[in-house]
Amino acid sequence: MTDSTAPRPPTGDHQVPLELQVNGRTARLSADIRTTLLDALRDGLGLTGSKKGCDRGQCGACTVHVDGRRVLSCLTLAVGAQGKQVTTIEGVAEGDRLSPVQQAFLDHDGFQCGFCTPGQIMSAICAIRDGDTGSDAAVREAMSGNICRCGAYEGILRAVRSAAERTARQEGTG
Amino acid sequence: MRPFDYAAPRTVEEALAQHADGAAYLAGGTSLVDLMKLDVARPHRVVDVNSLPLHGVTTDERGLHLSALERLGDLARHPAVADGHPVLRQALLASASPQLRNMATIGGNLLQRTRCGYFRDTAAACNKREPGSGCAARTGDNRGHAVLGAGPSCVATHPSDPAVALSALDALLELHGADGVREVPLNSFYRLPGETPQTETVLRPGELITRVTVPPLPGADRSVYVKVRDRRSYEFALVSAAVAVDLHDGEVRGVRIALGGVAPRPWRAHAAEQALTGREFTRANALEAAAAAADGAEPLSGNAFKIELVRRTVGHALTRLGGR
Numbered sequence: 227m228t229d230s231t232a233p234r235p236p237t238g239d240h241q242v243p244l245e246l247q248v249n250g251r252t253a254r255l256s257a258d259i260r261t262t263l264l265d266a267l268r269d270g271l272g273l274t275g276s277k278k279g280c281d282r283g284q285c286g287a288c289t290v291h292v293d294g295r296r297v298l299s300c301l302t303l304a305v306g307a308q309g310k311q312v313t314t315i316e317g318v319a320e321g322d323r324l325s326p327v328q329q330a331f332l333d334h335d336g337f338q339c340g341f342c343t344p345g346q347i348m349s350a351i352c353a354i355r356d357g358d359t360g361s362d363a364a365v366r367e368a369m370s371g372n373i374c375r376c377g378a379y380e381g382i383l384r385a386v387r388s389a390a391e392r393t394a395r396q397e398g399t400g
Numbered sequence: 401m402r403p404f405d406y407a408a409p410r411t412v413e414e415a416l417a418q419h420a421d422g423a424a425y426l427a428g429g430t431s432l433v434d435l436m437k438l439d440v441a442r443p444h445r446v447v448d449v450n451s452l453p454l455h456g457v458t459t460d461e462r463g464l465h466l467s468a469l470e471r472l473g474d475l476a477r478h479p480a481v482a483d484g485h486p487v488l489r490q491a492l493l494a495s496a497s498p499q500l501r502n503m504a505t506i507g508g509n510l511l512q513r514t515r516c517g518y519f520r521d522t523a524a525a526c527n528k529r530e531p532g533s534g535c536a537a538r539t540g541d542n543r544g545h546a547v548l549g550a551g552p553s554c555v556a557t558h559p560s561d562p563a564v565a566l567s568a569l570d571a572l573l574e575l576h577g578a579d580g581v582r583e584v585p586l587n588s589f590y591r592l593p594g595e596t597p598q599t600e601t602v603l604r605p606g607e608l609i610t611r612v613t614v615p616p617l618p619g620a621d622r623s624v625y626v627k628v629r630d631r632r633s634y635e636f637a638l639v640s641a642a643v644a645v646d647l648h649d650g651e652v653r654g655v656r657i658a659l660g661g662v663a664p665r666p667w668r669a670h671a672a673e674q675a676l677t678g679r680e681f682t683r684a685n686a687l688e689a690a691a692a693a694a695d696g697a698e699p700l701s702g703n704a705f706k707i708e709l710v711r712r713t714v715g716h717a718l719t720r721l722g723g724r
């Protein structure tokens with residue numbers, strides 16, 4: 227793997243052992259070197275909350291957090307995500323208690339079919355934390371990487387603003 | 401996607417040694433992995449550069465230095481970028497989406513491949529992807545394609561926003577190769593397609609971009625990035641303009657105008673720059689200069705609108721900077 231002679235197209239077995247840190251746990255699996263983080267999560271670990279929409283980095287349905295930052299798992303190679311903390315939609319609730327952003331999506335009808343919702347919520351958590359949600363226009367811009375084909379944007383907007391305001395109030399009162 | 405060997409070197413020297421014919425460096429992966437899935441990029445070996453020590457933003461007397469692995473989102477938030485280079489900050493924030501900006505590196509951004517639909521479709525003729533196969537865009541759907549600098553072989557545009565801002569700022573690229581380190585101005589880094597549209601830059605095989613330097617430039621603080629696109633956010637430019645004006649007592653001492661979305665590389669509008677230099681910064685003079693911004697443009701069947709859009713975008717940018 228580290229020789230400097232010109233590589234030929236590899237043949238045969240491309241399985242590699244992977245060790246991923248997902249939602250606070252260590253997960254070991256064997257996967258093809260080409261596996262994206264999204265496929266490793268869904269097919270390797272059974273965490274099907276992260277969705278495969280376009281699989282080309284255009285729709286945002288596969289959004290997860292890597293080391294606390296929102297990224298697209300469909301354009302991330304699983305092999306490169308080793309040693310980093312991955313959080314998926316399955317890891318944001320505390321037991322049966324939904325996270326404030328999840329609850330806000332329920333309260334404000336922030337979805338119709340629900341397919342884009344895990345990505346929307348993972349994205350919104352970071353947008354709120356980064357303070358990019360102070361106005362309707364700011365939320366629209368901060369959430370522009372998450373497409374909703376049902377067009378539930380008005381509900382999503384209300385959900386994100388309400389969760390952001392709640393977070394601000396909680397922080398304000400300590 | 402085709403199988404590949406994978407290596408994750410920790411030093412620049414190791415990375416250069418591990419790169420070989422048919423290999424590709426992997427940074428944020430937002431262009432490369434996408435193209436590998438489409439079977440447009442077919443590297444035999446992927447050299448993941450994310451563990452290289454190419455992080456950080458510094459300033460010294462030579463200017464503002466951006467290490468190649470810095471992510472677009474981090475750069476947009478960095479005080480040294482925001483302070484004194486509005487055009488760069490605005491171009492970074494107008495790029496892609498927050499998720500993509502957390503992944504995409506500045507080095508990779510400058511080397512991302514075109515978004516031409518025929519380049520991305522292995523069933524179509526494309527001289528850039530498959531030299532000698534023809535150009536389906538010339539007679540096809542070319543609304544988004546180039547009106548400047550293109551040739552019979554290829555009419556694709558370069559999709560980067562940051563590159564346009566860096567062109568206006570006369571940025572320098574530090575390149576590391578087997579033969580050592582060299583510095584190349586961004587404005588001589590990109591090649592026009594000519595007969596070899598597959599070769600997009602002067603980067604030598606295996607060479608790494610290690611750093612981008614923005615030299616101190618009078619007028620960099622009076623600068624703006626205007627991006628016109630089909631939707632307000634998360635879309636590539638139809639036309640964009642990066643403009644920086646060096647004003648002295650109401651007179652334009654120097655002006656830099658770079659265009660995006662209209663050419664195979666960031667395009668400096670020299671005629672418009674010359675038309676405004678040495679003149680009073682009035683709205684009338686600004687619009688007169690902007691009228692020259694598309695000089696030399698040649699429309700394709702579907703994109704003549706871009707020529708007028710260039711003029712108006714540049715005019716808008718100049719008036720935003722105070723030409724009244």
Ligand SMILES: Cc1cc2nc3c(=O)[nH]c(=O)nc-3n(C[C@H](O)[C@H](O)[C@H](O)COP(=O)(O)OP(=O)(O)OC[C@H]3O[C@@H](n4cnc5c(N)ncnc54)[C@H](O)[C@@H]3O)c2cc1C
Pocket residue numbers: 282283284424425426427428429430431432433434449468469494495496497500503504505506507508509510511512513559560561562607608609610634635636637
């Ligand atoms: C849906 C979508 C929308 C987008 N919208 C925009 C937009 O509006 N504006 C915009 O500017 N961009 C946009 N992009 C493109 C995105 O910004 C680029 O894909 C990204 O900046 C590339 O950087 P990367 O680190 O991910 O590069 P990679 O994909 O890792 O690499 C890209 C290329 O550069 C090479 N490379 C990477 N780093 C180096 C280095 N240091 N030295 C030498 N070679 C290197 C790789 O081998 C590869 O050929 C969009 C992308 C997507 C998917």
